Amino acid sequence: MAPIVQDDIERRKRDHLQICLNEDVQFRDRSTLLEHVHLLHEALPEMQVDDVDTSVELAGKTLRVPLYISGMTGGTDEAREIN
Numbered sequence: 001m002a003p004i005v006q007d008d009i010e011r012r013k014r015d016h017l018q019i020c021l022n023e024d025v026q027f028r029d030r031s032t033l034l035e036h037v038h039l040l041h042e043a044l045p046e047m048q049v050d051d052v053d054t055s056v057e058l059a060g061k062t063l064r065v066p067l068y069i070s071g072m073t074g075g076t077d078e079a080r081e082i083n
Contacts, residue, residue: 009075010075010076012075013073013074013075013076013078013079014076014078016073017073017076017078017079017082054066
């Protein structure tokens, strides 16, 4: 079996982008596994809502709330504009 090289990956990624742009494709709901996460409710009645800090630091910047990025495309220069 021939090894996969970067040119093959870039070509395949470019094909994926072209298919999505030019063909009749449909969204398929895929599991993110978040449906398996169960958060326990643990009330903190002694705290005020203003005492809660949800900020997070990302790439040297402070965000007021955490950030969740789902899927991104990559593997080719053409994907940069989409991202």
